[in-house]
Each structure stands twice: as C-alpha cells, then as structure tokens.
Amino acid sequence: xxxxxxxxxxxxxxxxxxxxxxxxxxxxxxxxxxxxxxxxxxxxxxxxxxxxxxxxxxxxxxxxxxxxxxxxxxxxxxxxxxxxxxxxxxxxxxxxxxxxxxxxxxxxxxxxxxxxxxxxxxxxxxxxxxxxxxxxxxxxxxxxxxxxxxxxxxxxxxxxxxxxxxxxxxxxxxxxxxxxxxxxxxxxxxxxxxxxxxxxxxxxxxxxxxxxxxxxxxxxxxxxxxxxxxxxxxxxxxxxxxxxxxxxxxxxxxxxxxxxxxxxxxxxxxxxxxxxxxxxxxxxxxxxxxxxxxxxxxxxxxxxxxxxxxxxxxxxxxxxxxxxxxxxxxxxxxxxxxxxxxxxxxxxxxxxxxxxxxxxxxx
Amino acid sequence: xxxxxxxxxxxxxxxxxxxxxxxxxxxxxxxxxxxxxxxxxxxxxxxxxxxxxxxxxxxxxxxxxxxxxxxxxxxxxxxxxxxxxxxxxxxxxxxxxxxxxxxxxxxxxxxxxxxxxxxxxxxxxxxxxxxxxxxxxxxxxxxxxxxxxxxxxxxxxxxxxxxxxxxxxxxxxxxxxxxxxxxxxxxxxxxxxxxxxxxxxxxxxxxxxxxxxxxxxxxxxxxxxxxxxxxxxxxxxxxxxxxxxxxxxxxxxxxxxxxxxxxxxxxxxxxxxxxxxxxxxxxxxxxxxxxxxxxxxxxxxxxxxxxxxxxxxxxxxxxxxxxxxxxxxxxxxxxxxxxxxxxxxxxxxxxxxxxxxxxxxxxxxxxxxxxxxxxxxxxxxxxxxxxxxxxxxxxxxxxxxxxxxxxxxxxxxxxxxxxxxxxxxxxxxxxxxxxxxxxxxxxxxxxxxxxxxxxxxxxxxxxxxxxxxxxxxxxxxxxxxxxxxxxxxxxxxxxxxxxxxxxxxxxxxxxxxxxxxxxxxxxxxxxxxxxxxxxxxxxxxxxxxxxxxxxxxxxxxxxxxxxxxxxxxxxxxxxxxxxxxxxxxxxxxxxxxxxxxxxxxxxxxxxxxxxxxxxxxxxxxxxxxxxxxxxxx
Numbered sequence: 001x002x003x004x005x006x007x008x009x010x011x012x013x014x015x016x017x018x019x020x021x022x023x024x025x026x027x028x029x030x031x032x033x034x035x036x037x038x039x040x041x042x043x044x045x046x047x048x049x050x051x052x053x054x055x056x057x058x059x060x061x062x063x064x065x066x067x068x069x070x071x072x073x074x075x076x077x078x079x080x081x082x083x084x085x086x087x088x089x090x091x092x093x094x095x096x097x098x099x100x101x102x103x104x105x106x107x108x109x110x111x112x113x114x115x116x117x118x119x120x121x122x123x124x125x126x127x128x129x130x131x132x133x134x135x136x137x138x139x140x141x142x143x144x145x146x147x148x149x150x151x152x153x154x155x156x157x158x159x160x161x162x163x164x165x166x167x168x169x170x171x172x173x174x175x176x177x178x179x180x181x182x183x184x185x186x187x188x189x190x191x192x193x194x195x196x197x198x199x200x201x202x203x204x205x206x207x208x209x210x211x212x213x214x215x216x217x218x219x220x221x222x223x224x225x226x227x228x229x230x231x232x233x234x235x236x237x238x239x240x241x242x243x244x245x246x247x248x249x250x251x252x253x254x255x256x257x258x259x260x261x262x263x264x265x266x267x268x269x270x271x272x273x274x275x276x277x278x279x280x281x282x283x284x285x286x287x288x289x290x291x292x293x294x295x296x297x298x299x300x301x302x303x304x305x306x307x308x309x310x311x312x313x314x315x316x317x318x319x320x321x322x323x324x325x326x327x328x329x330x331x332x333x334x335x336x337x338x339x340x341x342x343x344x345x346x347x348x349x350x351x352x353x354x355x356x357x358x359x360x361x362x363x
Numbered sequence: 364x365x366x367x368x369x370x371x372x373x374x375x376x377x378x379x380x381x382x383x384x385x386x387x388x389x390x391x392x393x394x395x396x397x398x399x400x401x402x403x404x405x406x407x408x409x410x411x412x413x414x415x416x417x418x419x420x421x422x423x424x425x426x427x428x429x430x431x432x433x434x435x436x437x438x439x440x441x442x443x444x445x446x447x448x449x450x451x452x453x454x455x456x457x458x459x460x461x462x463x464x465x466x467x468x469x470x471x472x473x474x475x476x477x478x479x480x481x482x483x484x485x486x487x488x489x490x491x492x493x494x495x496x497x498x499x500x501x502x503x504x505x506x507x508x509x510x511x512x513x514x515x516x517x518x519x520x521x522x523x524x525x526x527x528x529x530x531x532x533x534x535x536x537x538x539x540x541x542x543x544x545x546x547x548x549x550x551x552x553x554x555x556x557x558x559x560x561x562x563x564x565x566x567x568x569x570x571x572x573x574x575x576x577x578x579x580x581x582x583x584x585x586x587x588x589x590x591x592x593x594x595x596x597x598x599x600x601x602x603x604x605x606x607x608x609x610x611x612x613x614x615x616x617x618x619x620x621x622x623x624x625x626x627x628x629x630x631x632x633x634x635x636x637x638x639x640x641x642x643x644x645x646x647x648x649x650x651x652x653x654x655x656x657x658x659x660x661x662x663x664x665x666x667x668x669x670x671x672x673x674x675x676x677x678x679x680x681x682x683x684x685x686x687x688x689x690x691x692x693x694x695x696x697x698x699x700x701x702x703x704x705x706x707x708x709x710x711x712x713x714x715x716x717x718x719x720x721x722x723x724x725x726x727x728x729x730x731x732x733x734x735x736x737x738x739x740x741x742x743x744x745x746x747x748x749x750x751x752x753x754x755x756x757x758x759x760x761x762x763x764x765x766x767x768x769x770x771x772x773x774x775x776x777x778x779x780x781x782x783x784x785x786x787x788x789x790x791x792x793x794x795x796x797x798x799x800x801x802x803x804x805x806x807x808x809x810x811x812x813x814x815x816x817x818x819x820x821x822x823x824x825x826x827x828x829x830x831x832x833x834x835x836x837x838x839x840x841x842x843x844x845x846x847x848x849x850x851x852x853x854x855x856x857x858x859x860x861x862x863x864x865x866x867x868x869x870x871x872x873x874x875x876x877x878x879x880x881x882x883x884x885x886x887x888x889x890x891x892x893x894x895x896x897x898x899x900x901x902x903x904x905x906x907x908x909x910x911x912x913x914x915x916x917x918x919x920x921x922x923x924x925x926x927x928x929x930x931x932x933x934x935x936x937x938x939x940x941x942x943x944x945x946x947x948x949x950x951x952x953x954x955x956x957x958x959x960x961x962x963x964x965x966x967x968x969x970x971x972x973x974x975x976x977x978x979x980x981x982x983x984x985x986x987x988x989x990x991x992x993x994x995x996x
Contacts, residue, residue, distance in 0.1 A: 066366070066368055069366060069368075070366050123366060126366065126367065126368055126369070127366070127367040127368070127369050129369075170382075173378065174375055174378055227415075227585075229400060229408065230408050230411045230412050230415065231408075231412065232397065232400050232401060232408070233400040233401060233404050233405055233407065233408025233409070233411075233412075234405070234408040234409040234411070234412035234413075235401055235405075236401055236402070236405045236409065237401060237402060237405075246412055246413075246415070246416045247412055247415065247416075250415070250416050250582070250583070250584040250585055250590065251584045251585035251586065252412075252415050252416075252584075252585040266397065266401070270401060271397055271398060271401040271402060274394070274397050274401070275394060275397075278390055278393065278394060281390070282386065282387065282390050285383075285386050286383055286386075289379050289382055289383050289386075292375070292379055293375065293379045293380075297368045297369065298368070298369060299368045301375055301379075305375070305379065305382070308382070309382075312386055312389075316389055316393065319393050320393055320396070323393075323396045323397060323400055325392075325393070325396055
C-alpha cells in the first residue's frame with residue numbers, strides 16, 4: 001500500500017471553518033445570556049476549549065486513523081475504567097456525577113467515550129464481507145455501546161447514554177441489517193421497555209409524561225418546554241437582538257447558556273438566525289458525509305458516518321426539544337452549548353473525519 | 364487483535380445520499396416548526412414573554428378614616444402586608460403546588476383551591492388576595508420560595524384598624540372582600556378582590572371612603588424578583604369621612620349600657636344629628652380587617668344575642684309604656700278626652716268581658732284616681748286601657764304612624780327596620796281575620812303586635828318635644844366636604860304640629876315621670892338638668908306564661924326615652940336593656956348620656972355656680988317655667 005505524502009493543503013479547512021463559525025456564534029450567545037450573571041466569564045473558558053479543540057483536531061488529522069482504530073481495545077478499557085471512576089469519585093453538579101477532575105479542570109468522560117464507541121464500530125465492522133451484519137457482530141456492538149451506556153445511565157445521564165445508540169445503528173445500517181434481525185431486536189427492545197421504565201428516575205418519567213400531556217402546569221415539569229417555546233416564538237423573524245432576550249436573561253429559560261442555548265439564540269436572532277445556523281449545521285453534516293462517501297476504505301466511511309450520525313442525532317433532538325417536538329433530555333447542542341468536554345469531543349471527532357478525508361486519495 | 368482494512372468502492376452505495384436527504388428532510392421539519400412558532404404564533408408568544416417579565420403589582424388605595432364630629436379618629440388604617448397570587452402568566456396551578464403554598468402561608472388548602480377555582484374566569488391580570496395581615500413569617504416564606512412559587516407576591520397595604528374595637532362596631536360596620544352582587548351592580552367602581560364596606564357606615568359611605576387603586580409595573584425575573592420598574596400609577600387614597608357622632612357621648616353610652624344586651628341612641632332633634640349609637644353585644648371589626656376565620660364567623664352568626672345586628676335600628680320590639688305618650692296624643696289631639704279626664708284605677712279593669720291588669724296589680728293596689736298627668740307620671744295601665752277603648756285602634760295607629768313609628772326613619776345606615784303599628788287592615792292582610800276589640804287595649808299600652816326600634820322612639824319623642832317637627836336622623840356630618848361625591852341625606856323634616864295644650868300636658872307629664880315623687884323614671888333624675896322622659900317595661904311573652912314557667916329568662920325588656928331640656932330638647936336618648944327586667948335599669952343610662960352631653964357643652968362650673976344652678980331649679984320647680992326663662996319657643 002503506497003501512501004501519498006500528506007500536505008497541509010489536504011486538510012479539510014472548510015469543514016473546520018464551518019465548525020468554528022458555529023462555535024463562534026455559540027460563544028456570542030453564551031456571552032449574551034450570561035454577561036449579567038455570575039457565569040459572566042463562561043464565554044472565555046468556552047473560547048479556550050474551542051481553540052484547544054481546533055489544535056486537537058489538526059493534530060488528530062495528521063495521525064492515520066487506522067493506527068487509532070487499532071488501539072480501540074485499549075481506549076475501550078480506559079473508557080470503562082474512567083466511567084467507573086466517575087461513579088466512584090466523580091465531581092457532581094445537581095446530584096449527577098458526570099465529571100472527573102483532571103489537572104485543574106473537569107472532564108465529562110461520557111463525551112469522550114462517544115468517540116471510543118465510534119472507533120469501536122469501525123473496528124468491528126471494517127472487514128465485513130457479507131451483505132449484512134452477523135448475530136455475532138450485533139452482540140459485539142451491543143457490548144460496545146451497552147456497557148458504557150449502563151455506566152452513564154447510573155450517573156445518571158440518560159441523555160448522553162441515548163447518543164450511543166445512533167452510532168451503532170448507523171454502523172449496522174451501512175453494513176446492512178436483515179429484516180429478521182430488526183424484528184428480533186425490536187421485540188427485545190419492546191420487552192425491555194417495562195424494565196427500563198422501572199429504572200427511570202421520577203423526573204425522567206415526568207418529562208416523558210409532560211411531553212405526552214403538555215401545559216397541565218406551566219410551572220411544573222413542562223415549565224422548561226413552555227418557557228423555551230415562549231422564548232423562540234417571541235423572537236419572531238428578526239429576533240430581539242443580542243442581549244435583549246428577556247426570556248433567557250431573566251432566567252425563564254433554564255441553563256440558557258448550555259442545553260437550552262438554541263432557545264436563547266432563537267429568541268435573540270429570530271427565525272433568520274435559526275435558519276442561518278441550521279444551514280451551517282446542514283453544511284457541516286453534508287460535508288462530513290461527502291467525505292465519508294469518498295473515504296479510502298470501509299473503516300474511514302464507518303468512522304465518518306457514525307460521527308455524522310452522532311452529531312445529527314444531538315442536533316435534531318436538541319433543536320427539536322426546544323419547540324416541543326421531543327421530550328426534554330439533557331443533550332447539549334454540539335459546538336454551541338457551553339461545555340468543554342462536549343466541544344473537545346466534537347472537535348476530536350472532526351479531527352478523525354479530517355484524517356479520513358486526507359487519506360482518501362490512495363494508490 | 365488483528366485488524367483488516369479492506370477497500371470497497373461500492374461500499375455504502377446509495378446509503379450515504381439517502382442519509383443526506385434524510386437529514387435535509389429532518390431539518391426541514393424542524394424549520395417548519397420554528398416558522399410556525401416564530402412567524403405563525405409570534406404575537407401570542409411575544410405577549411406571553413411580556414407577561415412573564417412584566418408584573419402589574421396593585422397599589423391598594425387606603426380607605427379614608429372615619430372621624431367623629433370633633434375630628435377624633437373612630438376608624439383608622441395601619442400598615443400591613445398582603446400575599447397575592449399573580450396569575451398573569453400561569454393559567455393553572457397544580458393542586459400539589461397550591462397545597463405547598465397553603466402549608467407555607469398557613470391557610471386552609473381546600474379554601475385556597477376553592478378560591479383559585481372560583482377565580483378561574485376572572486381576567487388574569489387581576490391577582491388573587493391569598494392572605495391579609497400576613498405575618499413576617501409569611502413574607503419570609505414568599506421571599507425564600509420565589510423559585511418554587513414565583514407567582515406569589517407580597518405587597519404593603521393599609522389595613523383597616525378599629526381602635527374602638529367592639530365599641531360602636533355595629534354602627535361603623537366592617538370591611539371585607541367585595542361580593543359578586545356588588546360588582547354586578549357597579550362594575551366601574553368595584554373589581555374582584557376589592558376591600559369594601561360591608562355594613563354600617565363603612566357600607567353606607569363606601570364610595571366616599573374608598574380610593575382608587577394604583578398600579579406598579581415592574582420587571583421581574585423567573586423567580587419573581589424585581590429587577591427593574593417601568594411605570595407607576597399612584598393610588599388616590601379615599602377621603603376621610605366625618606360623622607355627627609360625639610365620641611365622648613358615645614363612650615358614655617357604651618359604658619352606661621355596659622355588657623348588658625340592648626341599645627342606646629342619642630340624637631339632636633333640632634338637626635337630626637345622631638350623637639351616639641350603641642348596640643350590645645358587639646363584635647370586633649378588626650377580625651374582619653384581616654380575613655375572618657370560619658370559626659369566629661360561625662360563632663358570631665350562631666350567637667343568639669346577634670352581635671352583628673345594630674339593635675338601635677334593627678331590633679323591633681314592643682315599646683311597652685313608652686308608647687302611652689302616643690295613645691295620649693291621639694286622645695288629646697282628637698279631642699276625645701281632656702287632660703282632666705280622670706279614671707279610677709283599682710289595679711285592674713274589665714273591658715269587653717276581659718280583665719286587664721295594671722302593672723301594680725301584683726302589689727295588691729292600684730293607682731287610685733288618676734288624671735292624664737298622673738297616668739303618665741305613674742304609668743297607669745288602667746287609664747290607658749280605658750283611653751284605648753274610647754279612642755279606638757284607628758286613631759291610635761294614625762297618630763303613632765304620623766309621629767314616626769312603624770316606618771323607617773330614613774337614617775343613612777343600611778338595614779334599618781320599619782317596626783310595626785298594628786291596625787285592622789294589617790290584621791286582615793296578614794292573618795285574614797277580624798280585629799279583636801281586646802287587641803286595642805294591648806296596643807294602647809305598647810304591647811301586643813306593636814314593634815318599634817330604639818331609633819324610632821328617639822326620633823318620635825324628639826319630634827313631639829320639638830312641637831311636632833320630626834327631623835330625619837343622620838350620621839354624616841352636614842358640612843362633610845365629600846358631600847359632592849356622596850348623596851348626603853337631606854336634612855329633611857316632617858311636620859306634624861300638635862296643639863299647644865296637648866304639648867303642654869305631655870311635656871309636663873314627661874317631666875313629672877323623672878322629677879315628681881313616685882315618677883317611674885326617677886332613675887334619670889339629675890341635679891342641674893331638666894330631664895323629661897318615659898319608661899317602658901315590655902313583656903317578651905305574656906304575663907301568664909311568665910308565671911306558669913317560673914322562668915327568669917323571660918325577663919322583660921326595659922325601655923327609657925329621655926330628653927333635655929324638656930322644652931325644645933337638645934338631646935333625646937332612647938335606651939333599651941333587653942331582658943333588663945324593670946324599666947328602672949334603663950333610665951340611668953339615658954341620664955349618663957345626657958349628663959355627659961351637657962357637661963361637655965357647658966364646661967364644669969365652679970362648685971358655687973353648681974350650687975346656684977341647683978338652687979334655681981329647686982325654687983322654680985316647674986320645668987316649663989324654668990325653661991321659659993332660658994329658652995325661647
């Protein structure tokens with residue numbers, strides 16, 4: 001196998017530029033909703049994470065993704081140990097243990113585990129010959145996503161655990177799944193539902209119930225959903241302008257700099273801003289998938305498609321739950337929501353995609 | 364572990380474009396959702412966002428104070444806190460959260476739920492008043508639970524303060540939340556949750572006393588904390604309102620009646636100004652100023668002594684012998700009898716085959732031979748039974764009604780009773796039967812179906828003593844500057860002139876009741892003051908029943924109506940002691956009130972002057988002559 005000497009020109013600058021543009025809009029919105037509060041310095045830390053993410057993406061893109069995939073077993077073991085460590089001695093915010101203290105900062109391990117699962121899917125499915133995945137593959141995929149998912153759910157962080165799901169689904173979809181297999185999995189999932197319901201926390205059940213029956217008590221559990229809709233609806237076409245979002249500034253939208261940043265953004269920038277950012281996300285995803293199409297091998301395609309699925313899932317759920325299309329789940333909006341681990345994880349994923357993209361011209 | 368990375372050009376094939384189109388479709392769905400909210404329902408949500416951040420806090424206008432004729436404060440205000448439920452941005456509050464609020468504010472959760480349910484149809488900009496006279500603990504609860512219950516707000520209000528407590532309460536009335544009926548009647552003036560006068564003066568002059576509430580528009584955050592203010596519409600406070608009541612006279616009457624059940628009215632027959640009005644037992648209107656609790660309310664309602672009733676204008680009772688003056692007037696004015704008309708009273712008389720007992724019958728003797736004067740002085744029943752037979756019911760009823768009995772006086776207080784003067788027509792209409800001739804005898808001495816109010820008696824006696832000029836009693840001070848806003852009662856008068864001779868006989872008799880030996884009203888005798896009046900002992904049930912039951916709780920009602928000076932009186936006092944037993948208990952009350960009135964009018968003279976005044980009255984003897992020297996008719 002002869003490999004072309006890599007050039008700096010081969011870097012997918014456009015992909016990085018789109019990502020940075022979205023992240024920059026996020027920074028402005030974080031500043032706008034927190035400037036008057038105790039979180040006023042958050043935007044600075046967000047900028048540091050974005051810069052760190054860019055550097056990390058460029059570094060990763062120089063490394064051959066095959067070399068990374070080959071080390072997946074190690075990553076997986078480290079990931080599981082880290083997740084267990086979070087449960088044992090994690091740093092907790094709002095009763096949820098999600099963070100590991102690491103040299104003066106805290107890291108949300110589950111965000112980085114997403115990448116391990118993406119790499120794992122690529123490793124498992126890269127040399128499949130047949131038209132569909134085997135039962136053995138499915139079991140492997142199940143363990144790959146299931147074990148970390150259980151550990152993350154225990155934190156408790158159902159939202160992040162849910163994001164593991166689209167990664168393995170995308171992988172299986174690319175290889176091909178038989179109808180029989182889907183039927184068996186669906187039946188299994190259906191049988192598991194009551195068990196899962198049993199293990200959900202009361203607040204999670206309430207969220208599901210208010211999604212089914214909204215506006216029973218606007219101050220109760222559907223409060224967040226209602227206030228988010230008011231924020232977005234009141235934004236109108238052009239929005240209220242930066243720093244003028246009353247819903248976000250006066251605290252009617254919860255965590256308007258993090259999970260609900262899109263509601264705050266939509267209030268201040270209106271439908272015009274919403275459309276613009278959605279187009280940026282669309283461009284990002286199209287660019288990723290185009291790269292996947294042209295990847296040098298199955299492993300590269302799997303890697304990028306799984307990452308793109310993860311991003312799409314998070315964007316769709318987050319943006320959708322703001323307007324009541326989906327129940328409220330703690331899923332951040334990639335690149336925009338404040339949160340170092342999420343930003344870093346997304347840029348690392350972009351770095352992997354760029355690595356794949358740079359190595360498409362083989363022979 | 365060994366990894367292979369085979370190349371496969373056709374891998375994925377159609378699948379990646381499929382994913383791209385799927386993403387485009389999903390994003391399109393999301394954008395349609397945003398379009399609907401941001402363009403389609405923009406105004407709806409903008410409105411909700413504004414209501415989220417802007418809170419309209421009412422500024423409750425303080426009610427005007429109520430003052431006595433000299434400007435002394437009868438009803439005041441005191442600063443207090445109220446807890447409001449702001450309903451601008453939440454249509455429904457869940458039962459669990461209402462219960463939480465009720466627990467924190469220590470109010471009945473069921474009552475709160477009912478209140479919220481009742482208010483469901485009210486406009487949402489109107490807050491609900493959850494708790495009046497909120498304590499420091501309540502305010503602290505609201506403050507510390509702003510995240511949980513951001514719809515709660517605490518405002519400062521001026522709460523009604525009744526410094527007299529139970530004194531005069533049935534006259535002054537109380538305030539409470541406006542009823543639906545009142546709102547329906549005057550929607551421009553009242554809105555739900557307003558504090559309005561519910562009874563007495565507070566109710567009668569509510570329009571003058573109540574001010575116009577203001578509003579403070581403030582910007583609040585999601586926890587209900589004020590972060591800025593927009594504009595303020597100041598409240599215009601209600602006007603102070605002055606009454607004709609003289610607090611000193613009022614308190615003298617309150618003290619004189621003490622804790623006995625009954626009523627006292629003092630009024631100036633020259634003007635119609637009510638100087639004092641007492642009704643016992645009473646209640647503490649301060650209980651109503653903060654929301655009254657159910658138990659206290661029920662207790663007040665169930666009390667057989669009816670503390671919530673203004674007995675001075677609402678108690679309808681038989682006047683007993685006080686009524687004899689009206690029978691006498693009927694006799695004298697119609698010319699049926701002369702003052703010299705004499706009846707021999709052996710202690711009983713038989714008319715139409717029925718024996719009527721004099722009140723002296725049990726003592727084993729009668730009054731002997733009595734003329735009109737002595738009949739009044741000694742309150743001889745046999746004389747008036749005889750008079751009744753001669754005059755007949757029609758004429759008695761006509762004169763009693765013409766002099767103010769059996770009809771409302773028209774005082775500026777709500778809920779006045781009319782009383783009743785029975786007549787053949789009334790019996791026919793009410794009972795579908797003929798008038799029994801014997802009933803006339805009962806009416807002639809103020810028994811039977813005769814019912815009057817204490818105020819009516821004061822009004823009627825005042826009119827008679829003023830020579831037949833009856834002035835409508837009122838409580839609003841005539842120069843009350845708020846008369847522009849308030850329909851002040853006209854100082855109307857009703858004239859029913861009496862013959863000079865009639866007047867002379869009546870007034871001499873009434874003077875004798877108090878001042879002559881053996882007069883029944885000796886308890887009202889007061890050195891230095893010319894007081895005339897008439898006693899009454901009205902049976903609550905018939906004398907026979909009293910005897911058979913041997914019950915002391917059927918005690919008679921004691922009446923006394925007194926006035927001074929006898930010639931053109933400045934003050935008339937009607938005193939009623941319910942179940943007082945004998946009229947002797949009522950006359951000292953009237954004396955105390957009259958004495959207080961004149962002591963105040965004529966500041967205490969030196970002992971020498973007092974002795975001089977005493978001497979003069981002893982020498983002159985006859986009040987008419989004595990009066991003639993100082994007063995002009």
